[in-house]
Amino acid sequence: MVQYTGIGTPKPNMNEDTEMFWQKLQETKKLHFQQCCKCGTVLHPPRPVCYNCHSFELEWVEAPTKGKIYSYVVYHRSVHPGFQTPYEVVLVELENGARIVGNMLDAAPDEMAIGMAVEVVVDDQVYEDVSLIKFKKYEEGS
Secondary structure, three states, X not given: OOEEOOOOOOOOOOOOOXXXXXXXXXXXXXXEEEEEOOOOOEEOOOOOXXXXXXXXXXXXXXXXXXXXXXXXXXXXXXXXXXXXXXXXXXXXXXXXXXXXXXXXOOOOHHHXXXXXXXXXXXXXXXXXXXXXXXXXXXXXXX
C-alpha cells in the first residue's frame, strides 16, 4: 500500500501521445485505451500508430475494470521522497489483454501474488487536475 510522506508525489509523465489518456481518466473516472479501428488491437501506452498493423486510425474505448497481477515489485527503498516504504507496484493484465502499471491500495507486501484478482480504482485524491490508476483486491464471484 502506498503511503505518502506529505512531500509532493511526482505526477505522471504526460506528452502529446498520452494527454488524452489522462484527460479521459480525469473527466470520466474510467479507464480508456486506444483501439485500432483496422485490426482491433488494444494499445497501451497510447501512441500515434498501431504497433500491429501500422494504421493511424485509432479510437478510445472504455477498458475493463478487472484483471490479474501479471508481475509486481515491493520497494523497500523509496525511489522518491514522496513515498514511504515498503510499497507495491503492480503490472496488471486486464481482461482485454492490455497491461497497466499502478499501486495497490489494500494489500500488504506479504499478500501479493502473481495471478491475484484485482480491480481498477481511480484515485482523484492526490491531485486536483490528474486522476491516478490504482488497484484493489477483487474477490471473484462477488
